[in-house]
Amino acid sequence: MQVERSYYDYVRDYYVRKSGNETPQASAEGLYEFSRDHDMPFWEPASVEEELKKQLTEYTISPDGLTLSSELGNGEFGVVRRGVWSVGGEEREVAVKLLADGSTEEKRIQFLQEVVIMGQFKHPNVITLHGVLLESKQVMIVVELMKGGNLLDHLCSFKSGAPHTAALLLSFCRQIASGMAYLSGKGFIHRDLAARNILVSHEEMCKIADFGMSRALQDTDYYVSRGGKIPVKWTAPEALHYKKYSTASDVWSFGVLMYEIWSLGASPYFLMTNNEVNHKYF
Incomplete structure (x- = not known):
């Protein structure tokens, strides 16, 4: 059975093609920065939860410092709430999408796939992903807060x-x-x-x-x-x-x-x- 590749694998291959260096010694963090700076083409997220979590390694954040408050609305996968995320001595207002309790495995995979998709984009007119909480009681996606609504x-x-x-x-x-x-x-x-x-x-x-x-x-x-x-x-x-x-x-x-x-x-x-x-x- 073919093993699904991690984000690191995709970025490393792209780095090799762009730089001509067939044995890059760059760290994972350096490769991620390279992928953003050089507009790496989109790649499909995995379809298995274990592989998705590997692809989400770069985006995983700790629940420490995240405080949830009022409800902003309901989405396909669950509720969306306003929050404050404290990171690096700075407090950011964020929107947090929570996967509903009792969601099917299919919904859970689709939810995580959306995170992998969002994490690949960096543009002033595309919503910014801050991170994902995988180890908390509920899986959560943390994105920038858009105060004007839809x-x-x-x-x-x-x-x-x-x-x-x-x-x-x-x-x-x-x-x-x-x-x-x-x-x-x-x-x-x-x-x-x-x-x-x-x-x-x-x-x-x-x-x-x-x-x-x-x-x-x-x-x-x-x-x-x-x-x-x-x-x-x-x-x-x-x-x-x-x-x-x-x-x-x-x-x-x-x-x-x-x-x-x-x-x-x-x-x-x-x-x-x-x-x-x-x-x-x-």
Whole structure:
């Protein structure tokens, strides 16, 4: 049986190819820094929990110094709470995603896979992973706190009188396009790009989040889905009917997202059901 490779293995191989040094003596920490600085291509997380934990070695943090407070909302895997993380003499406000008690093994693996995916990205318009707690009572993902909430709710607040300008809406489009160009350049497909999955800071900075449906680009430049929930009104026809995902299908979703932005949060095809959209237009 083929053993799944660790993050260290991927980074080491990439270091060798880029540097030409076939016997690198760099430490694991040095290799991780190298991978970030040189924009290493995306690689798929493992599918076995034991191997996932090896891949998460760099991101594992201690529960010491992490304090949880109010609930921010509920996600696919469990609750999301506000927290304060004390590290290096500094206190950071964070958001903490907690895996629900009693989650199935499949959900647990998907939860850990999302951490491996997030940890590979470093871009001002992609959500930042701080770390993961594996040894606590509940598995937790610690990410930066985006005080503006999700973009959909943020846009809807403009309808209620919150100040906004056309320049601000255009800035949202540009920021998200920049983050998606970065992800595409790493050979990565998001598959669920929508305003609900974009987070906003108190400074109106947009960051792409929610990688639960994400997959890597294959050699054929598309991903054939194995099923699951599909956001019909945001999904390109070839993905909806043939389960083929690519950078192009993400671009389609970005077009729908721009409609959400310029309509201040209106639902696409808002007078139609998913089935009506599917049959009439696709």
